[in-house]
Amino acid sequence: MEKLSYDAVVLGAGLSGLMAAHEIGKEGFKVAIISKVFPTRSHSSSAEGGIAAYIPGNSDPNDNPDYMTYDTVKGGDYLVDQDAAELLSMKSGDIATVMERWGTLFNRQPDGRIAIRYFGGQTYPRTRFVGDKTGMALLHTIYERTSGLDVDFYSEWFALDLIRDQERVRGVIAMQMKNMTPVFFEARAIVMATGGMGMLYRHSTNSYINTGDGYAMALRAGVALKDPEFVQFHPTALYPSDILISEAARGEGAVLINNKGERFMKRYAPNKLDLAPRDIASRSILTEVKEGRGFPGGFVGLDLTHLGPDYIKERLALAYEAAKSFSGIDATVEPIPVRPAQHYYMGGIDVDITGTNHDLRGLFAAGEAACVSVHGANRLGSNSLLETLVFGRETGRTVADYLKSTSKPSSSVENIELEKMLDEAYSFVKSESGVHFGEVQNKLRDIMWEKVGVFREEKGMQEAVKEVKELRQQVTKMYVNDKSRVYNTEFFNALELRNMMDLAIVISSSALNRKESRGAHYRLDYTQRDDENWLKHTISYLRGNTVEISYKPVKMTKWKPEPRVY
Amino acid sequence: MPEVKQVEGKNVEVNSQPKSSAIRNEEKEIVVKIKRFSPDKGEWWQEYKLKVDRFTQMTEVLRRIKTEQDPSLSYRAACHMAVCGSCGMKINGAPRLACKTLAIELTKEYNSNEITLEPMDLYPRVKDLVVDLDDFYERMYKVKPRLYPSEEILEGKAEHRLVPEDQRELWKFAQCIWCGLCVSSCPSVRNDAEFLGPAAHAKGYRFLADPRDTITEERMKILVDSSWRCTYCYQCFNVCPRDIEPVTTIKKTRAWSSKMKDKTKVIETGEKHINAIADTIRKSGKLLEAEVYLRTYGLVQAMSDMLYMLKSGRMKYTLIKEVPVKDLNDIEKVMKGDEQ
Numbered sequence: 001m002e003k004l005s006y007d008a009v010v011l012g013a014g015l016s017g018l019m020a021a022h023e024i025g026k027e028g029f030k031v032a033i034i035s036k037v038f039p040t041r042s043h044s045s046s047a048e049g050g051i052a053a054y055i056p057g058n059s060d061p062n063d064n065p066d067y068m069t070y071d072t073v074k075g076g077d078y079l080v081d082q083d084a085a086e087l088l089s090m091k092s093g094d095i096a097t098v099m100e101r102w103g104t105l106f107n108r109q110p111d112g113r114i115a116i117r118y119f120g121g122q123t124y125p126r127t128r129f130v131g132d133k134t135g136m137a138l139l140h141t142i143y144e145r146t147s148g149l150d151v152d153f154y155s156e157w158f159a160l161d162l163i164r165d166q167e168r169v170r171g172v173i174a175m176q177m178k179n180m181t182p183v184f185f186e187a188r189a190i191v192m193a194t195g196g197m198g199m200l201y202r203h204s205t206n207s208y209i210n211t212g213d214g215y216a217m218a219l220r221a222g223v224a225l226k227d228p229e230f231v232q233f234h235p236t237a238l239y240p241s242d243i244l245i246s247e248a249a250r251g252e253g254a255v256l257i258n259n260k261g262e263r264f265m266k267r268y269a270p271n272k273l274d275l276a277p278r279d280i281a282s283r284s285i286l287t288e289v290k291e292g293r294g295f296p297g298g299f300v301g302l303d304l305t306h307l308g309p310d311y312i313k314e315r316l317a318l319a320y321e322a323a324k325s326f327s328g329i330d331a332t333v334e335p336i337p338v339r340p341a342q343h344y345y346m347g348g349i350d351v352d353i354t355g356t357n358h359d360l361r362g363l364f365a366a367g368e369a370a371c372v373s374v375h376g377a378n379r380l381g382s383n384s385l386l387e388t389l390v391f392g393r394e395t396g397r398t399v400a401d402y403l404k405s406t407s408k409p410s411s412s413v414e415n416i417e418l419e420k421m422l423d424e425a426y427s428f429v430k431s432e433s434g435v436h437f438g439e440v441q442n443k444l445r446d447i448m449w450e451k452v453g454v455f456r457e458e459k460g461m462q463e464a465v466k467e468v469k470e471l472r473q474q475v476t477k478m479y480v481n482d483k484s485r486v487y488n489t490e491f492f493n494a495l496e497l498r499n500m501m502d503l504a505i506v507i508s509s510s511a512l513n514r515k516e517s518r519g520a521h522y523r524l525d526y527t528q529r530d531d532e533n534w535l536k537h538t539i540s541y542l543r544g545n546t547v548e549i550s551y552k553p554v555k556m557t558k559w560k561p562e563p564r565v566y
Numbered sequence: 567m568p569e570v571k572q573v574e575g576k577n578v579e580v581n582s583q584p585k586s587s588a589i590r591n592e593e594k595e596i597v598v599k600i601k602r603f604s605p606d607k608g609e610w611w612q613e614y615k616l617k618v619d620r621f622t623q624m625t626e627v628l629r630r631i632k633t634e635q636d637p638s639l640s641y642r643a644a645c646h647m648a649v650c651g652s653c654g655m656k657i658n659g660a661p662r663l664a665c666k667t668l669a670i671e672l673t674k675e676y677n678s679n680e681i682t683l684e685p686m687d688l689y690p691r692v693k694d695l696v697v698d699l700d701d702f703y704e705r706m707y708k709v710k711p712r713l714y715p716s717e718e719i720l721e722g723k724a725e726h727r728l729v730p731e732d733q734r735e736l737w738k739f740a741q742c743i744w745c746g747l748c749v750s751s752c753p754s755v756r757n758d759a760e761f762l763g764p765a766a767h768a769k770g771y772r773f774l775a776d777p778r779d780t781i782t783e784e785r786m787k788i789l790v791d792s793s794w795r796c797t798y799c800y801q802c803f804n805v806c807p808r809d810i811e812p813v814t815t816i817k818k819t820r821a822w823s824s825k826m827k828d829k830t831k832v833i834e835t836g837e838k839h840i841n842a843i844a845d846t847i848r849k850s851g852k853l854l855e856a857e858v859y860l861r862t863y864g865l866v867q868a869m870s871d872m873l874y875m876l877k878s879g880r881m882k883y884t885l886i887k888e889v890p891v892k893d894l895n896d897i898e899k900v901m902k903g904d905e906q
Contacts, residue, residue, distance in 0.1 A: 037642075038699070040744050041650040101720055103713030103776070105728070105737045112727025130737065136649045140740070144712035178692060207644040208629065241665075243647045296591060297619070326647065327621045328668055336622070426754045439631030482638035487606055487693040490637040 001418050005324050006032045006152075007398050007403050007531060008170055008189040009215060011159050011358035015135075015385065015393035016367025017193030018142040020355075023396025025151040025159035029403050031176035031482070032185060034154045034174050035490070038207060039143045043195050043207040044388065047135025048318065049119060049246055051385040053096035053498055054089060058113050062511060063124035064318035066558075067178075073559045074381060075121045076346075076376025078535060082557040083351045084374045088383070091390045096128050106130055119299060119381045120247050124244050127382040132246070132318040135385060142389075158492050159213065162190060162363070163220040163413055169221075169362035170413050173421055177492060179486040180516040184418050188406055189399045192218060192349055192365040193392065199441075202449035205244045207514065214369040216499035218349045219542040223359040226371035227538050228503075229511035232520045233454050235281035237341035239299040241326045241387060241422035243549035245338055247381065249319045250274045251303060252311070256285065257301045257335060258293035264300075278521055279378070282454045286345070287364075289339070301335025308332075308429045309489065316357045322447035339475035340454055344368065346375045346520065347507070351538060355395025366395040373537065373554075377519025431479035437494040440471055440478070444497075444504055447471075452508045457524040461512040468508055472501045510540045531561050593619050594679060596669055598627060600639065601684040605692045612636075622665035624672075627694075641695040648807055651743030652790050654750070655695050656684040661747040661805045676901075678681040686750040702746040705763045707803035709770035709788055726778045736896075739815050741808045749814055754795060760832075761795040762810030764802035771815035774822070786822055793819040794836035838862050848901060851891030903905045 010021045013035035023030045035042065046343070054065050066090035071079045100106055100114060106128055107115040118125040130137035148152065159174040163184070171186040175472050177341075194214025198206025215225055237244040238380045250256075256274050258264045268284040269276035276284070304312050309332040313321050316331075323329040348371035349357060355370065357363040367388040374387055451464035475498055482490040516530035517523050536551040597612045614631050625643045630641050636707035644655040646665040653664040658676055664683075673679050718724035728736075749755055749762040753764045762770070769788065772783045793816045802812040823833050842861035846854040860868050866898045889898070 037644055037652065038703075038744070039643045041642075041652045043650075045650045045743075046645045046647060075602045078707075097722070100605050101715055101722075103715075103773075103778075107742055108728060108730040108733045112729050133649060133741070136743070138742070141899075147707070148710075148712050201627060207650065208625075208646065208814075240619075241623055241646055243627065266689075303783050322647070325666055326623060326668070328671060377901065436637055438637055441633060480637065484604055484606060484693070487633075487696050489640045489696075493632070493637070 001182055001415065001422070003184045003186055004032070005186045007187065007400050008032075008186045009034060009187040009193065010191040010193055011035075011172065011217075012042070012193035012369065013037075013039035013143070013153070013155070014193060014195055014367060015139055015142060015388035016046035016369075016395070017042075017191065018139075018146045019153050019392030020191045020366055020399065021362075022142065022149065022192060023393055024148045024151045024189075024399050024403070025146070027400040030152075032152045032154055032187075033549055034040055034144075034157045034172070034185065036155045036156065036158050036177070036213075039147075039153065041209075042139060044139045044385075045136045045208055045275075046205075046207060047138075047385050048132045049135045049248075050117065050129035050382045051096060051138065051389070052119065052122070052126050052380075052382040053092040053128050053386065054126055055093035055096060055114065055128075059093075059116070060124035061161050063126060064154055065092070065338050067123045068092065068126065070559060071121050071123055072374060072380055072565060073376070074348055074562075076134070076378055076388055077375030077392070077529065077558035078531070078559075078561040079518060079537070079554055080229075080374075081353070081373040081555040082174075082559060083555050084372045086557060087394070088374050088386060088390055088460055092126075092386055095386070095389045095393065096158040096477075098365060099141055100136055102141050104130065104137050106137075108474070120492055121380040124446050126189055132381075138385060138389070148378050158264070158495065160262045160425050161219065162217050163418065163421070164360060165411075165413070166350070167361055168409065169360055170409065172217075172430055173418060177489075178487055180488060180491075182422055184413070186413065188408065189362050189364060189397060189402055191355070191399060192363070192369045193367050194369045196345045196368040197500070197503055198345075199496070200445065200448050201231075201453065202445040203242050203342050204339035205234060205239065205242050205343045206525045211496035211500050213496065213499045213504040215349065215367070215506075216502040216539070218357075218365070219502050221358055221360060221363070222268060222348045222541070223363060224539045224541050225506055225510075226350035226373065227377075227510075227542050228347035228506050229514050229521050229538060230377050230519060231342060231452075231507065232344040232346060233278070233282045234343035235285055235340050236302055236338040236486075238322055238327055238337055239297060239337035242341040243322050244386045245319050245322065245328055245336060246341075247278070249304065249336075252304075253307055253317075254302050254304045254319075255306070256281070256338075257303050258288045259295050259300075260293060264293065266287050275452060279522060283493065283522065284368065285338070285340055286454055292558075294339075294389050295337065297337075299337045299339040300355075303335040304331050305333060306334065312399060332391060342453075344375075344379050345381055346377065346539075347371050347510075352397075353391075354398040355391060355401075356398055362398060362406075364395050364399055364402075368394045376554075377521060386504055389549075391516045422489060427484060428478050428480050433479070434477040434479040435474050437478060437480070437490070437497045440474055440498070441493075441497050444468065444500060446469055448507070452511050455522060456511055458512070461508055464508040465512060468501065468504045472505060472545070475501050485542065505545075506540050506541075506547050510538050510549060514538060515539070515547050529564070535561065572595065589621050592670065593617055594670055594673060596627075596673060596678060597680045599680060599682045600694065601682070601692050602639070603685070604693050612827065618669040620652075620668075620670050622669045623750070624657060624669060624681075626669045626671055628664060640693045641693075649743060651745030652870065654686050654747045656682075656746040658682055659684075661686060661751045662746060663807045666807050681885060687745060688750045689746065690794050699746055702749055702763075702765070704743070705766040706744060706769055707748065708762060709748050709766045709773070709786070710781070711769045713773060713776060713779055716780050719778065728778065732777060736772055736776055739768050741776075741811055742768045742772075742810055742812075744810055745807065747805045747807065751801045751805050753799055753801070754797050758795045760792060762792040764796075764816070767793065767796075767819060768810050768815045770814040771819050774819065784859070786826055789819050789831045790822055790826055791832050794823075794832045844901070849890070850888055851897045852888055854888050856886075
């Protein structure tokens with residue numbers, strides 16, 4: 001197998017990966033970025049609303065980083081590591097300013113300073129935005145900036161597995177999708193910046209490419225995931241494409257209605273009504289659908305019509321446009337079809353606030369792939385873009401320091417081990433019969449949605465664990481029709497499914513174990529938060545077919561848990 | 567009674583009760599004909615049948631074909647909301663993003679339940695609907711697609727505030743998602759190797775016009791000559807899924823010619839051409855093609871071309887006697903207004 005040598009390899013070319021690579025490359029180290037899509041196709045491009053940032057001299061005069069940390073900690077239902085949230089708030093203004101200097105075209109105030117707006121859960125407004133395409137604007141900026149450095153891009157390369165020895169990471173095997181040529185990328189440091197995993201769920205606002213590859217590669221290399229049971233659902237995703245319809249719609253007075261034209265939220269949240277938190281609204285919508293009051297196909301209506309066309313086009317431009325382009329719905333005359341969908345993954349590769357993983361020397365992670373634990377049990381809007389850049393940069397700097405102080409290993413990696421891993425992957429192509437990725441994938445997405453979704457309870461999750469284990473068994477007998485060596489997406493979809501399986505078993509087992517309701521993890525059989533027994537992080541390892549679960553304390557600095565009332 | 571709310575200074579009527587309209591749906595069986603390709607098997611058309619509803623995007627059609635019928639089909643798709651630029655292809659012959667195209671809408675637009683999918687033109691095919699975009703990326707890199715602010719600004723020692731008007735102007739052109747549709751449908755790209763193509767021009771102009779950028783001279787050298795090689799066919803304007811109007815950036819870049827010190831032949835000819843057009847309109851109210859031609863290309867070129875025209879029997883078109891229009895003053899006014 002061909003071998004390429006780098007100081008560091010970054011997997012994933014979204015916001016966090018590019019930012020990390022930028023910091024490493026800037027220090028003169030040889031760095032490669034491997035991504036299964038061209039960088040600007042990364043899921044970071046889909047982020048809409050904005051990036052939270054406290055900018056001294058350009059924020060609400062009453063605001064300060066402490067309020068920002070408090071909002072984040074409370075929003076995360078106290079499962080947030082408070083030192084991480086403090087760092088996030090403290091660095092927020094600087095990172096937004098850096099992006100502005102690099103060319104991000106933030107919306108401006110009349111005097112030319114970066115504009116600001118409110119977002120859910122913020123005590124004071126602190127969201128910075130570029131229209132309603134903030135993620136796209138930031139991603140293009142950082143890609144343009146990083147591509148100007150001496151950094152090697154391997155776009156449309158698929159990473160198969162990490163290679164490690166007894167104590168440290170040695171590199172990664174990846175394959176060029178265009179011609180299936182495998183290459184061993186030898187590196188002293190690997191940064192996992194592979195993003196989320198929405199494809200595990202039947203309904204998700206995520207890109208088709210979000211299949212949890214990084215989590216699975218880490219698990220297979222013997223690394224733990226932190227808080228894997230915490231999956232965020234957003235109540236108003238457009239039917240059936242699951243494109244996000246921002247919470248701003250309900251903020252402006254949009255109303256959720258069932259097939260009887262009834263404003264059903266009065267049953268579930270008599271005071272807050274349609275402005276109830278994401279988890280309550282998600283649960284209410286699904287209850288309506290389950291009890292036969294949804295529309296055929298399984299959705300409810302988000303009715304803006306009473307607001308009048310002027311108001312809608314002025315204030316809810318994106319909701320209006322998305323409904324029109326993607327569902328053929330004119331939101332000024334008929335309700336927008338919406339349903340809850342998986343939106344964000346709070347869990348991830350266990351790292352500290354420097355981006356360092358402590359299971360495997362030389363492994364780092366950032367962005368949605370990582371769990372630094374700034375989001376705890378539930379993420380606040382506009383904190384994800386912020387996290388990718390702040391912790392992408394922290395991680396890049398940590399890696400540069402690590403490289404300065406770490407020498408190259410003296411032994412070389414055995415070719416035999418590399419070939420073995422490659423053979424395992426290739427077995428799908430070599431098999432002549434078995435199951436197809438499509439049938440298994442559809443089943444998996446249904447199981448996760450029905451049993452480890454918005455509502456959870458003991459029996460369902462036990463079934464899920466059992467069924468996922470069975471599917472995982474089937475996946476070993478998977479085969480691909482297409483034997484060609486040219487852009488064989490069937491083969492890569494099969495590998496993605498293998499990754500999805502490894503993650504699914506960890507999510508379902510960890511969720512089954514947490515006997516309380518906290519943030520996005522809602523159990524019908526344990527409806528209350530239980531700080532006495534469960535104010536702790538889940539740490540899950542995957543060993544063969546079993547998930548080993550332990551717990552570790554949440555880092556607290558200033559904020560004591562209090563009831564989460566809005 | 568309708569309630570009245572204030573929206574940015576305007577009063578807007580808001581009804582307090584929602585209207586309870588049902589969400590209608592419809593279903594149709596469609597036939598999707600896909601132009602398949604692989605280096606081993608060559609090219610062939612393949613048909614798939616499936617049921618779609620009113621909301622089914624073409625990316626979802628492709629996903630369902632791949633997971634339920636034929637996993638060997640290759641295509642690119644990611645965000646399914648028209649911001650990542652992955653799923654550019656030819657749908658019923660027209661360059662579009664698959665995600666931004668609804669299957670049922672197509673059947674109505676073309677009055678047929680058959681939908682054809684083909685890879686984008688111009689780029690070499692890799693497999694099925696996947697094309698090799700290396701040439702496209704090369705074009706984008708040629709324009710140095712990044713801001714070069716001053717060192718003082720990068721170090722935080724100085725601030726260069728961007729006013730909202732500039733932000734709006736630049737953001738319109740910065741929204742290129744690198745999908746490649748415009749380049750695939752651009753005839754000038756095919757005919758002129760020196761032409762950078764519409765997407766690169768949009769990207770280039772976004773930085774050329776940014777008051778914070780410091781490499782303006784270099785950008786002019788890269789962009790201005792190329793901008794005169796566009797033929798204004800407006801295909802890029804028509805196909806752009808983000809409504810960026812690359813052709814508008816090309817027009818705006820041409821205006822920078824006057825600031826160029828060392829003009830290339832192409833720039834000089836281009837300038838002569840538009841000046842001649844403006845002069846003949848000013849003089850006669852009409853575009854006098856023969857005169858424009860003569861002034862643009864000069865007598866020597868014109869004479870050699872005339873021989874060709876004589877031979878092909880087209881000489882008579884150059885000999886038409888043009889009569890000036892009546893209200894020439896009005897035309898002068900319009901042109902002055904335009905110049906202001």
